[in-house]
Amino acid sequence: MLIQPQPLEKQDIIYPESDGKPMADNTEQFRWIVIIKENLELLFASEPNVFVAGDLLWYPVEGNSSLNRAPDVMVAFGRPKGKRGSYLQWLEDNIAPQVVFEILSPNNTLTEMGKKFQFYDRYGVEEYYLYDPAKADLSGWLRSESKLQVIEPIEGWISPRLGIHFDLSGEELQIYGPDGGKFLTFVELDRLRQQERQEKELAQQRAETERQRAEQAETELQQEQQRRQAMEARLREMGIDPNQL
Numbered sequence: 001m002l003i004q005p006q007p008l009e010k011q012d013i014i015y016p017e018s019d020g021k022p023m024a025d026n027t028e029q030f031r032w033i034v035i036i037k038e039n040l041e042l043l044f045a046s047e048p049n050v051f052v053a054g055d056l057l058w059y060p061v062e063g064n065s066s067l068n069r070a071p072d073v074m075v076a077f078g079r080p081k082g083k084r085g086s087y088l089q090w091l092e093d094n095i096a097p098q099v100v101f102e103i104l105s106p107n108n109t110l111t112e113m114g115k116k117f118q119f120y121d122r123y124g125v126e127e128y129y130l131y132d133p134a135k136a137d138l139s140g141w142l143r144s145e146s147k148l149q150v151i152e153p154i155e156g157w158i159s160p161r162l163g164i165h166f167d168l169s170g171e172e173l174q175i176y177g178p179d180g181g182k183f184l185t186f187v188e189l190d191r192l193r194q195q196e197r198q199e200k201e202l203a204q205q206r207a208e209t210e211r212q213r214a215e216q217a218e219t220e221l222q223q224e225q226q227r228r229q230a231m232e233a234r235l236r237e238m239g240i241d242p243n244q245l
Helices: 027-043 110-122 186-237
Strands: 050-053 073-077 099-103 127-132 137-144 147-150 165-167 174-176
Touching: 027 050, 027 073, 027 099, 027 174, 099 110, 110 127, 110 147
Parallel strands: 099 127
Antiparallel strands: 050 073, 073 099, 127 137, 137 147, 165 174
16 A cells, blocks of 8 residues: 655754855855955944845745755845844745845856856845956846846946945955945954054054143243242342332
């Protein structure tokens, strides 16, 4: 007698938190993932309902654990910050990540990237950016009329969602925030903090020096006034009016 397998209940389905693949294939790819992810974290640090993640598995459809992608960087507006093992869209008010970044490596194939584009197009990504560090080449797509449409030109493009803009005039991509500040590496950020700390210390030293000079000048002025008063008193004792001198 044949026994028909019973379908799994939705609550019994396991959604893996890892696809078994490394986050990056090389140091340059990893560097760019970290730069974009961490600078976006800084950009939206004061916004409690902007969730930024790197290499996090996104499951758009409940009940289908094989349907997923792990964008190098993704941003979900309207979702709170916090720890997640994966992004289960039906538990996130059914909000799809609006912005996705992918960083190319030599191991990426056209077929693989084509499948990623189809996935992001189908499941509601509003802005998709693909950067190739080896060629300093950036491509972008923006959702229009329910489909991702290529952004032309991408040079100087300002992301509608993020407010950042892209500069490809140099040897590699430069990204700038809404305030004009450049996206920096951890090393550059640390150097900037050190510079700011040194400048603050120098400013404090200058302020202290000026305070001491002002105090010294005040002391000298008081001493001069005391000498003058003593001299005037001595002249009066001698019967001389100092005001007539």
